[in-house]
Amino acid sequence: MLDLRVIRDDPDRVRASQRARGETEEVVDELLAADESRRASLAEFERLRAEQKSLGKEIPRASGDEKQALLDRAKDLAAAVKAAEAAADGAQRRLDELAMVPSNIIIDGVPEGGEDDYVVLREVGERPDLEKVRDHLELGESLGAIDTERGAKVSGSRFYFLTGVGAQLELGILNLAMSKAVEAGFTPVITPTLVRPEIMAGTGFLGAHADEIYRLERDDLYLVGTSEVALAGFHADEIVDLSDGPLRYAGWSACYRREAGSHGKDTRGIIRVHQFHKVEMFSYCREEDAAAEHERLLGWEESMLGAMELPYRVIDVAAGDLGSSAARKFDCEAWLPSQSRWLELTSTSNCTTFQARRLNIRERAEKGTRSVGTLNGTLGTTRWLVAILENHQLPDGSVAVPQALRPYVGGRDVLEPVRAG
RNA sequence: GGAGGCGUCGCCUAGUCCGGUCUAUGGCGCCCGCCUGCUAAGCGGGUUGAGGGUCAAACCUCUCGCGGGUUCAAAUCCCGCCGCCUCCGCCA
Structure with missing residues (x-):
């Protein structure tokens, strides 16, 4: 609003x-x-x-x-x-x-146009030079890490089991994200994943994205697609104190998405799934500090991608591809060797005061109160496994483990296939 | 699932039975000022939020969990909902 x-x-x-x-x-x-x-x-x-x-x-x-x-x-x-x-x-x-109709006012400098009109801000890291490329599912299956067949048996398409080192790696990504966030001063939060309609509407997800969201009709609750929803609702109808700087929360939650409009897209593996886990940064800050805070969130995302030793690029998303709440959005995309394309791993949005106005989140001002700025950004998700497996694969089908993740897989620096690949 | 209790302007609290004098009481905290070697105490004033209005003010309206209703008039009476607490049952 x-x-x-x-x-x-x-x-x-x-x-x-x-x-x-x-x-x-x-x-x-x-x-x-x-x-x-x-x-x-x-x-x-x-x-x-x-x-x-x-x-x-x-x-x-x-x-x-x-x-x-x-x-x-x-x-x-x-x-x-x-x-x-x-x-x-x-x-x-x-x-x-x-x-409720107009979307947030874009920030000066945001590229005009649609999905393909993004501007690449920078490219970081070296893409791996691979003779034979195995995709993440092939690697994941041979490592005993990903099981999509049983996922489909139990829950349907776009569901999966993470097993063995797969489960460990996911926990590693998320735990590392949490540790980094806490180190940076974020308050760690484990959020509800079912929320009331007002909260879902307040974050701006019930507009164009309504089809993407699971709804529990009997209970009039929605399953969140990201903990951003719960973290934005956390201070709904409150007057918050930002005199000591932004309020920063790192949310850990399962995320649920219907993927209604994406039949046939990314059907292989765990790139696009109905349920995954995510650590999400969320900041409440003064409106005039939002742009700087946005850069900081982006910085933490890049630091996390660096720790995963992944080649990635940063794009400034074009106006037509922003969510209704975002005034500007930066995505970090990792290189996906199996498809020779970029894959979105993080997304950070500056929602300025748009969400806060709907959710009635204010701070004290010289005279009365005023709406605060809200921002969010990804610090780690299940999907990162895809990029990690593919970029760190070795010629024999084993996978090197980035230094930062080794503690989570028993100190191993290489994961070996558990059966013939 | 059943029974009961509670929800008042940051926190605590008076008022609700019996509608109008509620323009919501008092305390704590906080802010401003006075007094005072300093501090404390004391004294005086201010302190929910939103909207309208105005150059700015004055002023007006709404706000007693939320939404309806009754009435000339609702914090107060009636109905529905939400939240919290206690007890019982059931299940982990």
């Missing part, structure tokens, strides 16, 4: 942002009109209500015919107040509905 004052004071900025995203511009004028009519109907209601209240005070003091006359007038007035209130409520609701 955008700040109405921005829409009133600088509608052209909102129009330009909508245009860059390839989204509707007309909503700006509809919003301005709805705001106008809300204020008019509200003023009318408040005028009548004030009159009703002062009349109400005279009644207990009056008596006889005079009192009866006052009662008659008050009764008429009560009906008028009720009608005016209904009109004002209706206008408010119309405005609230419209206010």
Whole structure:
């Protein structure tokens, strides 16, 4: 949700942002009109209500015919107040509905266009030079690490078991991510993965992404696709204190995604699955600090990718490919040798005050309160296994373990196939 | 699943039975000022949030968990919901 004052004071900025995203511009004028009519109907209601209240005070003091006359007038007035209130409520609701339509205003410098219009900021590390490339599933199966056949038997397609070193590596990635986060001052959090509709809506996931989300109809709860949802809801309806700097949380959770629109895409292995684990960074900070905080989150992501010894590139995601909440988004993509392409491993979004406004998260300001900025970024997921296995594979089908992960696999520096590959 | 209790402006709390004087009491904490070698104590004032309005103010409206209802009038009466607590049952 955008700040109405921005829409009133600088509608052209909102129009330009909508245009860059390839989204509707007309909503700006509809919003301005709805705001106008809300204020008019509200003023009318408040005028009548004030009159009703002062009349109400005279009644207990009056008596006889005079009192009866006052009662008659008050009764008429009560009906008028009720009608005016209904009109004002209706206008408010119309405005609230419209206010949910525009996406966050993009930050200057975000590339225009769609999915393919990203800008590559940098490429880090060496892509491996492999004669024979095995993909992550082939490697994972031979190491006894990944079992998608039994995953499908038990739960269906896009489910999997991680076994043996697979389970250990996943725990290693996540634990390492958590340790790094705590070291950097984040508060570690294990979050709920079922959330109420208001929280899901507040984070902006019920709009264009609604099909992606599992819903438990009987209980009116949603399964989260990322702990960002729970961490954003953590301080909902609160006034937080940012005087000692940003509030930083590292969430650990299972993540659930329906992958409704991706039939036939990445069906092999564990690249695109219905359930995985993730460590997510989440920051609450002052609006003016958000851009710098975004760079810091990106820095922590890159440090984690470095620890995994992975070749990756950083892209500045184009406006049309941002989620509705994000004003800017950087993705880190690791090299995927089996497909000779880049694979998204992390994504960090600066949501400025967009989420906080919906979730009613504020801080004290010189005068009153104001919405805070929220940001999120990935520090490790199950998917990282894919890049780790493929980039560190050796000619004989074994896999070298990055230094930082060795403690999690019993100190081993190489993982050997458990049966003929 | 069943029974009961509770939810008031940061925290605690008065008010709810019996509707109007609630423009919500008092304490703690916090902020400003006074007093005072310093500190403490004492004294005075301020201290929920949102919206409207205004150059700014004044001022107005809403806000007693949330949403409805009754009434000229609701913290107070009625209904529904949510949350927390206690007990019982069931299950891990």
